[in-house]
Amino acid sequence: MKKTWNILYRGSLSSCNYACDYCPFAKTKNTRAELAKDRADLERFVAWVEGRSETIGILFTPWGEGLIRKYYQEAMTTLSHLPNVYRVAIQTNLSCPTRWMEKVNKESFALWTTYHPTEISREKFAAKCAQLDQMGIRYSVGFVGLKSQLNELSLLRQSLNPKVYLWVNAYKREPNYYTTEMIEEIEAIDPLFAYNNQYHPSKGEKCQAGHTTFTVDGSGNVRRCHFIKNKIGNIYQANFESNLYERNCSNVTCGCHIGYVHMDKLKLYEVYGKGVLERIPKKNVELRM
Ligand code: SF4
Ligand code: SF4
Incomplete structure (x- = not known):
């Protein structure tokens, strides 16, 4: 049987057009040379995916914002049309134009969008989401559940297509940050919040x-996940896949969706199915069909 791989790609890009105050990439810029390198690395990765025989899902998790760069748009469009790519998704603030998405393969393409209330109005963000709906683009929406912004949650819910999954990332830097009432309020909108609100x-x-x-990073180095730094190979070296095998976690805890969703004991593949990378639960996928 053909193997299926889910790959998280993070290249050297480290810049963003937004200015969220909790983020190290706020309003940062890359030089032309840095962008040229990121582009060349990304193109090499796309060519590598094209040459593989495995069924592949890709989630881009850039430091900063990728989709304001044309070369990210082009890479995603190309990947979406490859017969061995079942999914290509990216974490994005959705500030990019959307017309280029008309050319993607909508079966495999998806977006993990994040709403940043200090950077864009709810109305404008929801209007962008409505454009995605009109184009038939699959996406999830979420935001960081800071207490100061929780009042946005129900308003955002009302502004979105009811079939779109709205997730909340728990603010976990302060223990016991939420009251029971706040948790109830969030869970009424994101029934999967409890998974995120813990390590x-x-x-x-x-x-x-x-x-x-x-x-995979821009040089092709392979790590188990974003949270364990040891390299376990390089995709551009022959037979790198011999280093991929069943093993247990060596970290004490795992607190991000892009990590814990792959832990066997949580059985979250049953919840998300093929929407695991872009964070769309099966229930919402079915609703949209
Ligand atoms: S949009 Fe994302 S990457 Fe950009 S500043 Fe905000 S949190 Fe950071
Ligand atoms: S549980 Fe999290 S930290 Fe551990 S291997 Fe899996 S993704 Fe990595």
Whole structure:
């Protein structure tokens, strides 16, 4: 049987057009030379995917914003049309224009969009989402659940297509940050919030990271996940896949969706199915069909 891999790609891009005050990439810029390198690395990665025989899902998790760069748009468009790519998705602030998405393969293309209330009005963000709906683009929407912005949650919900999944990333830097009432309020909108509002004990637990899912950087270096720094190979070296095998987590906890979703014990593949990379639960996928 053909193997399926879920790959998280993070190149050297490290710049963003937004200025969220909790983020190290706020209003940062890359030089032309840095962007040229990021582009060349990305193009090499696309060519590598094209040459593989495995079924591949890709989630781009850039430092900063990728889709304001034409070369990211082009890479995603190309990948979406490859017969061995079942999914290509990216984490984005959705500030880019959307017309280029008319050319993507809408079966495989998806977006993980994040609403940043200090950077764009709810009305403008929701209008962008409506454009995606009109074009038939699959996407999830979410935002960081800072207490100061929780009043946005129900307003955002009302502004969006009811079939679109709205997730909330828990603010976990302060323990016991939320009151019980706040948690109830959030869970009424994001029924999967409890998974995000904790650090899952992971040491010794089975995880697909390093086996059927792995991360790749701009040079092709492979790591199990974004949270374990040891390199386990390089995709541009022959037979790198011999380093992909079942193993347990070596970290104490795992607290991000892009990590814990691959832990066997949480059984979240059953919840998300083929929407696991762009964070769309099966229930919402079915609703949209
Ligand atoms: S949009 Fe994302 S990458 Fe950009 S500043 Fe805000 S949090 Fe950081
Ligand atoms: S549980 Fe999290 S930290 Fe551990 S291997 Fe899996 S993704 Fe990585």
